Amino acid sequence: MSDFAATRALFDLPEGVIYLDGNSLGPLPRAAAARVAEMMTEEWGKMLITAWNKAGWMAAPRRVGDRIGRLIGAPEGTVVMGDTLSVKVYQALASALEMRPDRRVILSDSGNFPSDLYMAEGLVRTLGGAHELRLVAPEEVEDAIDEEVAVLMLTEVDYRTGRRHDMPALTAKAHAKGALAIWDLAHSAGAVDVDVTSGAADFAVGCTYKFLNGGPGAPAFIYVAPQHAETARPALSGWLGHAAPFDFETGYRPGAGIERMRVGTPPMIQLAALETALDAFEGVTMEDLRARSIELSERFIAGVEAACPALTLASPRDPARRGSQVSFRFEEGYAAMQALIDRGVIGDFRAPDIMRFGITPLYLGEAEIDRAVAVMGEVMEARLWDRAEYRARAAVT
Amino acid sequence: MSDFAATRALFDLPEGVIYLDGNSLGPLPRAAAARVAEMMTEEWGKMLITAWNKAGWMAAPRRVGDRIGRLIGAPEGTVVMGDTLSVKVYQALASALEMRPDRRVILSDSGNFPSDLYMAEGLVRTLGGAHELRLVAPEEVEDAIDEEVAVLMLTEVDYRTGRRHDMPALTAKAHAKGALAIWDLAHSAGAVDVDVTSGAADFAVGCTYKFLNGGPGAPAFIYVAPQHAETARPALSGWLGHAAPFDFETGYRPGAGIERMRVGTPPMIQLAALETALDAFEGVTMEDLRARSIELSERFIAGVEAACPALTLASPRDPARRGSQVSFRFEEGYAAMQALIDRGVIGDFRAPDIMRFGITPLYLGEAEIDRAVAVMGEVMEARLWDRAEYRARAAVT
Structure with missing residues (x-):
């Protein structure tokens, strides 16, 4: 049985950060x-x-x-x-x-x-x-x-x-x-x-x-x-x-x-x-990793759809047709992502309207998924994406 | 005026090693x-x-x-x-x-x-x-x-x-x-x-x-x-x-x-x-580096030709037609280079008979050149290249 608590201990993530951008640049392994x-x-x-x-x-x-x-x-x-x-x-x-x-x-x-x-x-x-x-x-x-x-x-x-x-x-x-x-x-x-x-x-x-x-x-x-x-x-x-x-x-x-x-x-x-x-x-099988990725992705999708009705799922709903990433469309996605990043939830944005979130079981679990959903809900509820500081911020690749 | 004592302090070379292979892989900078x-x-x-x-x-x-x-x-x-x-x-x-x-x-x-x-x-x-x-x-x-x-x-x-x-x-x-x-x-x-x-x-x-x-x-x-x-x-x-x-x-x-x-x-x-x-x-000009490289190369050639009559200069004698490397031909060059390496003088060998020595003023001075020449003289004088251990050694690239 793959031990994802053990793999998580191998990574060094900054305090307060929920890293949903491992599909772009994976985080630093502690021993590297x-x-x-x-x-x-x-x-x-x-x-x-x-x-x-x-x-x-x-x-x-x-x-x-x-x-x-x-x-x-x-x-x-x-x-x-x-x-x-x-x-x-x-x-x-x-x-x-x-x-x-x-x-x-x-x-x-x-x-x-x-x-x-x-x-x-x-x-x-x-x-x-x-x-x-x-x-x-x-x-x-x-x-x-x-x-x-x-x-x-x-x-x-x-x-x-x-x-x-x-x-x-x-x-x-x-x-x-x-x-x-x-x-x-x-x-x-x-x-x-x-x-x-x-x-x-x-x-x-x-x-x-x-x-x-x-x-x-x-x-x-x-x-x-x-x-x-x-x-x-x-x-x-x-x-x-x-x-x-x-x-x-x-x-x-x-x-x-x-x-x-x-x-x-x-x-x-x-x-x-x-x-x-x-x-x-070394400590995990790709079968277990895939199962865990689907579990966390499904939880994320359900959570976001409940908390953020303005966001539309851009990824296939069928997990078998999806990789280990979940994307949502939102017209103000760029600014919304900036607001999320400022609150420690790091995903990224791809034009014209895609908010991307990588789901990486090696260092993410239910607690991070739930916390990310909660922060997304706050950002959308309070329309934080509407602030000029986020709209105007220069692109972070 | 370029300060080669200062540049030398920036490199971390092992005790007892005279490194004449910087034309293949430069050594570790101390701060890297x-x-x-x-x-x-x-x-x-x-x-x-x-x-x-x-x-x-x-x-x-x-x-x-x-x-x-x-x-x-x-x-x-x-x-x-x-x-x-x-x-x-x-x-x-x-x-x-x-x-x-x-x-x-x-x-x-x-x-x-x-x-x-x-x-x-x-x-x-x-x-x-x-x-x-x-x-x-x-x-x-x-x-x-x-x-x-x-x-x-x-x-x-x-x-x-x-x-x-x-x-x-x-x-x-x-x-x-x-x-x-x-x-x-x-x-x-x-x-x-x-x-x-x-x-x-x-x-x-x-x-x-x-x-x-x-x-x-x-x-x-x-x-x-x-x-x-x-x-x-x-x-x-x-x-x-x-x-x-x-x-x-x-x-x-x-x-x-x-x-x-x-x-x-x-x-x-x-x-x-x-x-x-x-x-x-940052602390040197390429003009000074070149002048110093020629100075050290000339010293190396003169020393080797005096100490090792069996070696033939393979590099141009005119420094203007030479890079920052001096090569000698010797039929048993492979084994001779192994004997040198064992004695801390690291150059390399290229088939069929080329012994290569990189001259790198950033971390080499007269003392190293003279010491390398002396060791080369000993290896040739005592025909150390004739030992089976050196002839048979697997190639080090």
Whole structure:
């Protein structure tokens, strides 16, 4: 049985803050700063260059990748860390398109995170412009998968509404039509019971600073399905993805399996923070975490709908179709969120009218949910969002 | 007058170690671990998501870029941090090739760092294969610049021999022939008096974990010459390079100037370490640093040649043609380097026979140079490299 009282003790949240923005930046794990300081002084400071081997730095992107793999249903040796999520999107998409040379369409949805779309746009330009990035509404994706599609590229959980795509069903349809599927798990990894194996994803990518609590700018991950591991060819063919990086050959030869998806020197300080953060997941199963997330989300929705009639649920009401985030629409959502933040309830806002709240069982329980609901009720009841100070406040990202 | 006794006090080197591998991984700045711990606890821990604005995180890639810009002769607002050097090579090269649509040749040299060549190879494949990566010997570069060349892509200082290209001359020839020039400053930034402005580089890229001491996996930088800032179009078009990242538009619009070269979320923990490391450069000028580097390098060469007749200088003898690194050839260089490392003199080895020694005035002086020479003399005199333990030792990268 997963012990969420124990995981909660692993995080250091400021007094009086109810943090409902772990879907944007996870909080500081209590042990992370000391671990990073130790890594810096004992490994970097004392071992210097030899730490790349002696302290296991060179192997870290695979070691950490395997730990994340366990949270997303990926077998050992199929996930590697590095770069940012946007770069990993490019890497996965370029590889996938090359595996479908006779097709030209990248299918995505208009709710995808913009950076994924921008990276696809940049790749299409680099490829010469013959490809097409085709966008449809999220609910029209299934019908739009046809024999023209080379790659279906989706984010499983919508960053604004929390709507969760049906990965197994959409991937199955993509495969039936001869397309490959890339899944962005930015709002899934560490948040929902995603399983890239049963979901049959060809590639998956994600960031680690949201629900995985790896810290600001923590490195991204990439998963390549075992059947593609030796055929996927990275467009970003960096030396640490080479079959023999330290032979310094003039020509590129891809490394074995997932190794080829490495590019440059791994960010060891960020990786040390991330490794510490992942300890929180050792004591829980993703099934328990998902159940708890749904329990808390349902409580939050019921509470807010009772206390704040002006707010409209923007997330799917069916928990099976929702990630670990609850969003409400409110015309004055920006100002309302500022009023909440001033009262210690930290969520965030996405234009034009979405108030987002991340539900993170590792460090949130019933007491925080209830307190957040109560503060939201006060803000709405007293129309605090109508104050000029909140309306005029500069955007906090 | 630059005070190198003062800069030396800023670094924490282990007792008994003479560190001549700062060209691979710079040592730990004394203040870095505490600064990183403070950033983690006070900014990440207490400000949480609001730190992106309140703690100046979002602006850090530009702020740090400007500090590096001052070391490489780049005007304010022309350098930005992010990603790894390999990714930045791809970004610069893709932009430059797009600015020369009628040409197909990328000219580089066989002494370039392999990852730069691999990234170019990957880009050529992604572009459809019509481009050619043409490699010549370093000394043949000048003659090989002709009207076919779209982009001259060189690393200023050779990672094995320390040979320094003549940036102004080669760039001038490239421009005369209608080509653009990209300079990799991995072994230049913080090491030599490079000036991208007088050198007329169109793009420059570099890493920050070598002579800049930013720590393992510290982010890379990219410089775009002012005249290209508004026309260069990034192939890696990520959301933080968008004109309005937080408007979450579906289509990409490049940000103003150097901002467009940003891709994803910046690695804030690594950036905090790097910012601290850059403090060491506040008290020195690059002219003084260069003069001191030459002084120490000349002393090292003279000492080694006197004490170790079996070693052959692999670096140019003319200091003007050398970076801040001295290399010697020795058939048993691998084993000899192991013997040196065991005696506290840390350099490194590059196949087939190069022993590399980084000369870093920020934390090295005459005493260390003389001591290193003495130990090298002992190792060679006693043929310590002939011991099985050194010959058989697994590679330390």
